[in-house]
Amino acid sequence: MPSKKPNRQDDVIIEEEILLAPFTTFQIGGPARYFARARTVQQVRQALRFAQDQALSFCFLGGGSNLLVSDDGFEGLVILLLMDAVSVEGATVSVEAGYDLNRLVLDAAQWGLSGLESLAGIPGTVGGAVRGNAGAYGGAMGDVVTSVTVLDTATLDVVAMPREACSFAYRDSLFKHDPWLAVMGAVLTLTSADPAEIRASIEQTIAKREAKQLSCDRSAGSFFMNPVVQDAELIRSFEAEQGVRCRECRIPAGWLIERAGMRNLRVGGAAVSHRHANYLVNTGDATAAQMMELARQVKAGVRERLGVLLQEEVSTLGFTR
Secondary structure (H helix, E strand, C coil): CCCECCCCCCCCCEEEEEECHHHCCCCCCCEEEEEEEECCHHHHHHHHHHHHHHCCCEEEECCCCCEEECCCCEEEEEEEECCCCEEEECCEEEEECCCEHHHHHHHHHHCCEECCHHHCCCCCEHHHHHHCCCEECCEEHHHCEEEEEEEECCCCCEEEEEHHHCCCECCECHHHCCCCEEEEEEEEECEECCHHHHHHHHHHHHHHHHHCCCCCCCEEEECECCCECCCHHHHHHHHHHHCCCCHHHECCHHHHHHHCCCCCCEECCEEECCCCCCEEEECCCCCHHHHHHHHHHHHHHHHHHHCCCCCECCEEECCCC
C-alpha cells in the first residue's frame, strides 16, 4: 500500500504494512499496520498525533533485541526511534534513545569515561537499555543514569525525570510499567579514567561473554530474568557446582533450565540454545507461536521440577493474551 507523503521535508513519513521481523534480533514477526521512522522528538510527536487521530494503539521500537512480535504483526503504529545525538561535557554524557548501546560503550572508552564496561556486548539501543535497566556482571544502566528525558505520550510534553523517580530495579524500571512514558534519551554520569584501562575492561567483558558463547543471533539474548530462589538446598547446589556465591539469592535462569532437563527442548523451529540454556533461538524458520510455546514449556518444566517460577525478560507485541 502507498505511504502517506509528508507535507514538509522534516515531517515524519507514515508507512503501511511494514514487516517487523527484520527489525528484531529474533527475525520473527508479522507486519505493522502503520510504521514511522522518527529521527527527532518532533517527528515522534507527529507520529503520536497520527495515532491519536486514527485511534490507534502504538508502540516504540529501538534495536529490537528484547522483543518477540506476533506472527499476525501489530494492528497499530510502530515508531522506530532513530534519534542518536550525543554530547559530552566533562564526565556527563547526554545521549538520545536511538544511540546504539555498544557504540556508546566504545565511544565512552575513547572519551576516557568509565562506567559502561559491564554492558559491552549487550545488543540494543540506549532507550531500550534504560527502559529495561540492561545489565550484566554486576553492573546496570540505571547505575550511571542521572536523569531520563521522557515524552508523555498523552500530553506530548517532554520532561526530565531524575534517577530517583525512575524506579530502577533488576531488569526493571518505571518505564516498563507506565505505557504513557516513552524514553527519549538520558543523561549519564561516568568517571574519568585511562582509556587504555577502560578498553581492557571492555575486552575482559567481551571475553567473558564469548567464553559463555553469548551470541544474540536469531534470539533476544536472555529470555528469562534470573529469579530469586527461596530453596536453600538449590542455592547450595548452584554455589557448589559453579564455585560462586549467589547474589541476592538469584540463580541464573540458564542454570535452572539446564538443571530441569530442558536443554534440548525444541518446538518446531524454536529451540533452547545448546550454547546457553536461557537463550531461546530461532533456528531458521521459527514462528512466534512456536517461540511462545517453547517458553511456556520451559517455564512449566522449571516450575514442576524445581519449584521455581521464571519470569520473561523479553517483551511481546501483537499477542492477544
